[in-house]
Amino acid sequence: MIDYDRLRRQQLLREAEGYLDLVTSCADEFPLQPALRDRLAERALTVLDSIHTEGLDREDLLYLRGQAYRVMERHHEAIQCLAETVEVNPDNLHTWLALAWCQKRIGRVDLAIESLEEALSVAPDHAIIYYNLACYWSLANNAKLAIAYLARAFDIDPCYRDLVASERDFDAIRHHSSFLELTSVIV
Numbered sequence: 153m154i155d156y157d158r159l160r161r162q163q164l165l166r167e168a169e170g171y172l173d174l175v176t177s178c179a180d181e182f183p184l185q186p187a188l189r190d191r192l193a194e195r196a197l198t199v200l201d202s203i204h205t206e207g208l209d210r211e212d213l214l215y216l217r218g219q220a221y222r223v224m225e226r227h228h229e230a231i232q233c234l235a236e237t238v239e240v241n242p243d244n245l246h247t248w249l250a251l252a253w254c255q256k257r258i259g260r261v262d263l264a265i266e267s268l269e270e271a272l273s274v275a276p277d278h279a280i281i282y283y284n285l286a287c288y289w290s291l292a293n294n295a296k297l298a299i300a301y302l303a304r305a306f307d308i309d310p311c312y313r314d315l316v317a318s319e320r321d322f323d324a325i326r327h328h329s330s331f332l333e334l335t336s337v338i339v
Contacts, residue, residue: 155157159166160204161203161204164199164202164203165203165212166214166251166288167199168196168200168216169216170210171192171193171195171196171199171220172196172216172219174190175192175193175223183250187226187309189224193221193223193224194220194224196216197217197220200213200217200220210294211237211244212233212265214233214236214237215233215239215246215250217233218234218250218251220236220310222250222253223312228258230250230254231251231255234250234251238251242270242274244274245271245274245275245278245281245336248268248271248281249268249271249281249284251267252264252284252288253284255290256290261292264284264288265288265292269285277308278308279305279308279309279312282301282304282308285297285298286299286301286305287321288321290324290325291321291322293325295325295330296330298325298331299328299330302307302316302331302334316335
């Protein structure tokens with residue numbers, strides 16, 4: 153027999169995810185006006201609020217709620233939801249990345265670094281973690297660790313070299329000799 157409550161919850165989760173996809177899918181190239189962005193994220197939250205949570209695995213619900221707050225730049229609320237999400241499932245790399253991203257936005261680079269160090273235990277071979285750690289250590293004015301993590305990101309995925317020139321997080325170490333050596337192109 154079909155579990156209609158479970159099916160309906162899944163439909164609502166997908167609907168909320170769809171609203172957030174509308175906000176984020178082309179945000180780098182074509183960001184939405186804040187009012188429209190927030191309206192779509194609020195709609196996602198309204199849908200999430202309508203989900204009957206009894207017997208529901210809370211991970212998806214908490215994660216999507218955290219993402220809605222994140223896109224609205226309500227970082228403290230996003231951190232609360234995302235921190236609960238990692239308590240439910242500490243093995244989700246995307247949650248750790250979103251949590252660290254929000255922590256950075258509230259000026260807590262130390263917490264962002266801690267979150268990504270935890271993420272390394274989940275996904276030790278993902279270049280994005282090393283790249284973000286390099287960014288955050290640069291912001292913390294620790295060139296040695298920033299360069300070490302950046303080198304590891306390049307080893308895993310050389311495509312990350314293409315991001316360095318436009319990454320403002322590296323401005324603090326951009327003229328450091330080891331950074332220049334690592335990021336120079338060898339022909």
